[in-house]
Amino acid sequence: MARLALQQLSKQFASNIAVRDVTLDVGDGEFIVLLGPSGCGKTTTLRMIAGFVTPSSGTVRLDDRDITNLPPWKRNAGMVFQSYALFPHLTVAENVAFGLEMRRSTADIPSRVAEALRMVRLGGLEGRLPRQLSGGQQQRVALARALVIRPDVLLLDEPLSNLDAKLRETVRVEIRELQRQLGITTVMVTHDQEEALMMADRLVVMSNGEVRQVGTQRELYERPADRFVAMFVGRSNSLSGKIVGPGRFETAGGLRIACHEGAIGPAVLALRPERLALGAMAADCVNRLPGTVEFVSYLGASIDLHVRISPTDRVVVCQPNRADVRLPVEGDRIEVGWPADAAMVFAQETAPVPN
Amino acid sequence: MAAPLAWPSSAAVLGRTCGRWLFTGAAGGVLVLILLPLIFVVWLSFFRQEIPSFPPDGYSLRWFRAIWTNPKFADGFAMSLQVAVVAMLAGLLLGVPAALCIARFRFAGREVLNNLLLLPIVVPGIVLGTAIYVFHVELQGFFSEVTILGSIGGLVAGHILLVIPWSVRLVTASLAGFDRSVEEAALSLGATPVRAFFRITLPIIRPGIVASALFGFVVSFGNLEMTLFLVGAGRTTLPIAILQYLEWKIDPTIAAVSVVQIALIGTAMAITNRFVRLSRVV
Numbered sequence: 001m002a003r004l005a006l007q008q009l010s011k012q013f014a015s016n017i018a019v020r021d022v023t024l025d026v027g028d029g030e031f032i033v034l035l036g037p038s039g040c041g042k043t044t045t046l047r048m049i050a051g052f053v054t055p056s057s058g059t060v061r062l063d064d065r066d067i068t069n070l071p072p073w074k075r076n077a078g079m080v081f082q083s084y085a086l087f088p089h090l091t092v093a094e095n096v097a098f099g100l101e102m103r104r105s106t107a108d109i110p111s112r113v114a115e116a117l118r119m120v121r122l123g124g125l126e127g128r129l130p131r132q133l134s135g136g137q138q139q140r141v142a143l144a145r146a147l148v149i150r151p152d153v154l155l156l157d158e159p160l161s162n163l164d165a166k167l168r169e170t171v172r173v174e175i176r177e178l179q180r181q182l183g184i185t186t187v188m189v190t191h192d193q194e195e196a197l198m199m200a201d202r203l204v205v206m207s208n209g210e211v212r213q214v215g216t217q218r219e220l221y222e223r224p225a226d227r228f229v230a231m232f233v234g235r236s237n238s239l240s241g242k243i244v245g246p247g248r249f250e251t252a253g254g255l256r257i258a259c260h261e262g263a264i265g266p267a268v269l270a271l272r273p274e275r276l277a278l279g280a281m282a283a284d285c286v287n288r289l290p291g292t293v294e295f296v297s298y299l300g301a302s303i304d305l306h307v308r309i310s311p312t313d314r315v316v317v318c319q320p321n322r323a324d325v326r327l328p329v330e331g332d333r334i335e336v337g338w339p340a341d342a343a344m345v346f347a348q349e350t351a352p353v354p355n
Numbered sequence: 356m357a358a359p360l361a362w363p364s365s366a367a368v369l370g371r372t373c374g375r376w377l378f379t380g381a382a383g384g385v386l387v388l389i390l391l392p393l394i395f396v397v398w399l400s401f402f403r404q405e406i407p408s409f410p411p412d413g414y415s416l417r418w419f420r421a422i423w424t425n426p427k428f429a430d431g432f433a434m435s436l437q438v439a440v441v442a443m444l445a446g447l448l449l450g451v452p453a454a455l456c457i458a459r460f461r462f463a464g465r466e467v468l469n470n471l472l473l474l475p476i477v478v479p480g481i482v483l484g485t486a487i488y489v490f491h492v493e494l495q496g497f498f499s500e501v502t503i504l505g506s507i508g509g510l511v512a513g514h515i516l517l518v519i520p521w522s523v524r525l526v527t528a529s530l531a532g533f534d535r536s537v538e539e540a541a542l543s544l545g546a547t548p549v550r551a552f553f554r555i556t557l558p559i560i561r562p563g564i565v566a567s568a569l570f571g572f573v574v575s576f577g578n579l580e581m582t583l584f585l586v587g588a589g590r591t592t593l594p595i596a597i598l599q600y601l602e603w604k605i606d607p608t609i610a611a612v613s614v615v616q617i618a619l620i621g622t623a624m625a626i627t628n629r630f631v632r633l634s635r636v637v
Contacts, residue, residue: 052539072542079543085536089558098554099544142540149544 002063002152002185003028004049009058011044018044020209022058026153029183031176033196036206037232042189043157045206049187050155051075062152073102078146082158084138086130092117092141093126099149116148117141119178136167143175147182154179156188160195172198193233205229227268227346236270237315240348243267249345253310258286259343266348273304273318275342278328282337291315293332303327307336393617400610407607418611428612431596438507438592439575442514446571449515450522451564457523458530469523476520480580487513488584505587513585517578518571525570529563562630569627573620 004026011019019041026032034042047053049060051072059068067075078099087095096113105112117123120140130138139159146154159175160168176199179186190196196203197217205212205220205228213225224230231238241251243264249257251269259269282288294314295306298321305317305328317336319325328334403413422428450472456462457469475483487509495504503509537559541551557564579594586595597612 050539050543052542072539073545073547075543076545077543079540081536081540083534083536085534085540087537087541087555087559098541098546102541102545102550145540145544155543 004153004185004187005059005061006045006049007059007061009045009048009060010056011041011048011053012056017209019048019055022206022211024204024211024214026185026187029180029185031179031186031188031199031201032204033200033202034187034189034204034206035193035196035232036191038191040206041209042191042204042206044209046155046157046187046189049153050077050079076149076152077155078149078151078153079155080139080142080146080157080159082161084130084142084162086138086141086145088130090129091126092122092128092130092133095130095141096145096148099145103149112148116144119147120144120174135163136171139163139171143178147178147184152185154184154186156186158190159188160190161192168195175199197233203233205232207232221272224270224344227270230270230344230346235273235316235318236344237273237276239269239271239313239315241267241269243345247340249343251310251313253312255289255310255313257343258340259345260340262345263347268346268348270344270346271315271338271342273316274302275338276315276317277337278305278307278317278319279334282335284339285337286340287343288335288337291334291336293328293330293334296328296330298327307334309336396610396613396617399607400614402607402610405606407605418607419615421608422612422615425600425608427591427596427600428593428608431591431593434590435576435593438511438514439572441511442518442575443568443571445511445515446518446522447564447568450519450567450571451526453519454523454526454530458527458533472523473520475516480578483516484513484581484584487516487581491585505585505590507587507590510582510585510587510590513581514575514578517574517581521570521574522567525567526560526563529560529566533559566627566630569623569630573623573627577616577620 004024006022006024009019009022010017022041022045024032034045036042044053048055051067051070051074055068059066061067062075087098090098093110093113096116097109100107100109100112113126114123117126120143122137122140122144125133125137130141133141139162142159156175160171163171172195188196188199200217202214202216203220204214207228213220213229215223220229220233224233227238230236239249239251239255239257241249241253241255243259243262244250245264247258247260249259249262249267249269251257257269277285289309291307291309293305294308297304297306301321303319303321305319306314307317308314315336399407400418401414401416402411403415403417404411453468453472457465457472478486491504491509495502533556538551538556541555542548546554577594578592579598582592582595586592591599593612593616597609597616600609600612
């Protein structure tokens with residue numbers, strides 16, 4: 001178990017900067033998730049921690065040791081790969097024992113292998129070859145193989161992306177419980193925000209090789225540092241326009257909206273769909289705009305209503321599905337409202353925003 | 356609105372059926388043309404009479420016994436076997452690292468190197484043999500104290516040249532689907548690159564290596580054209596012994612020798628195919 005510290009870590013491939021100035025402290029036993037769209041540098045960052053990629057500048061420290069230039073085989077980092085990367089010619093037990101053998105560990109290898117396999121609930125499959133296992137079982141072998149060496153840090157590279165949706169949910173919980181129980185410092189990479197939100201103690205949102213924000217789920221969701229984070233973590237309606245005065249925003253479509261502070265100039269207003277109220281519920285809101293329901297998605301627990309509020313602006317309103325409330329239908333005229341503090345204001349920026 | 360799907364007309368169906376029959380027929384015809392001589396050779400090797408004529412007087416195994424009593428065939432067989440084994444081993448030692456470099460690294464001249472290593476397949480055996488022979492003659496002029504021309508070393512060197520393209524191709528093919536993260540997993544578990552190579556990489560590509568060994572053996576064992584230029588006086592390989600025997604005699608011995616050779620090569624090919632689908636590389 002250990003603390004992991006990245007200091008101004010950068011990686012440049014030829015003319016392309018993959019990772020720029022990533023600084024991050026991971027506490028002992030903490031579960032950190034690097035989240036971002038593909039190509040944002042999260043995997044390169046993980047590979048620098050593992051030692052497969054040599055940083056162009058910056059340092060990687062494990063407790064008080066500088067491991068920046070240490071080769072992977074001297075780092076004591078357990079890694080689970082997206083493809084699992086099991087050794088196809090070795091049995092399950094031999095796969096798990098491999099790391100112990102390489103360490104020439106004096107510990108009793110068979111008993112530690114058995115313990116690791118019991119931990120991931122794979123007892124009894126010791127003699128199987130990887131190709132005789134299901135995807136979920138292979139994933140557990142990969143996990144047991146990484147954990148059996150008692151690594152200082154556990155690195156997970158999209159470990160769940162090859163599992164089907166149902167299995168993924170149970171494995172998420174299993175991995176998280178195991179990680180807590182062992183108290184092992186963990187860094188996971190994923191592009192799946194739901195997975196990230198479910199598993200992390202803290203998340204690191206990255207884009208274009210840079211860290212956009214580090215924080216807990218709640219911090220990222222309620223106080224996103226910029227428009228990118230607001231769009232990437234959870235859903236947001238975005239209205240572009242400009243701040244025309246203190247607390248006054250005007251959309252490109254000509255709507256006037258009361259909001260919080262913000263510098264005068266081009267800006268974007270982000271609204272969480274569940275913070276929007278409809279009809280009578282919107283009566284107390286500062287901002288009330290008439291609109292037309294254009295599209296209704298019935299999602300079971302909730303309902304998404306796409307409401308046009310100006311020729312160029314449409315917002316998604318997410319309503320809890322309650323039996324006692326009549327559902328608006330397409331074509332209904334309805335009032336949309338929200339309190340001033342529901343709107344997050346960001347200066348207009350050039351960085352690409354996820355769809 | 357989507358247009359309603361038209362049923363294929365009966366003429367079109369008929370055309371397609373005819374096309375399929377034509378294709379099957381042509382393919383079958385070619386196969387028969389290829390196999391017919393082989394079938395006759397095998398048949399002939401069991402004839403009792405000395406001058407092949409149809410129908411046979413009867414059947415016997417005497418021609419197979421005759422192979423072993425003919426020193427030329429026995430010596431040729433031993434020579435071919437030795438040359439093929441040495442060429443195969445040397446070809447592996449050179450071909451496997453070459454294939455690893457080509458598959459793993461991006462470097463200047465990689466494509467050129469790759470093509471260069473495959474060149475001995477492209478150049479006709481006669482041309483290759485002539486070129487090496489001339490080269491040996493020139494070399495002999497410089498180093499008069501060692502025998503190069505017609506030496507066993509020169510012969511083996513030539514055969515190594517034949518084996519290299521195949522070992523490179525077969526090993527490259529087995530590396531094509533190799534997941535590099537398997538090696539990285541070994542490294543992260545504490546294996547040094549050398550240990551990761553011998554414990555993980557090598558066992559995974561072993562089928563490709565076995566296949567290239569067998570295929571290299573077959574290519575060397577059956578080579579005639581290039582070998583003709585490189586054998587020294589009084590030395591023959593099996594294909595050359597067969598050729599020389601044919602100049603004087605046509606009795607079923609020759610058929611029997613061919614059957615033995617076909618059986619040997621066929622077995623090697625069949626085993627090779629179990630490791631690497633030959634249709635993927637040939």
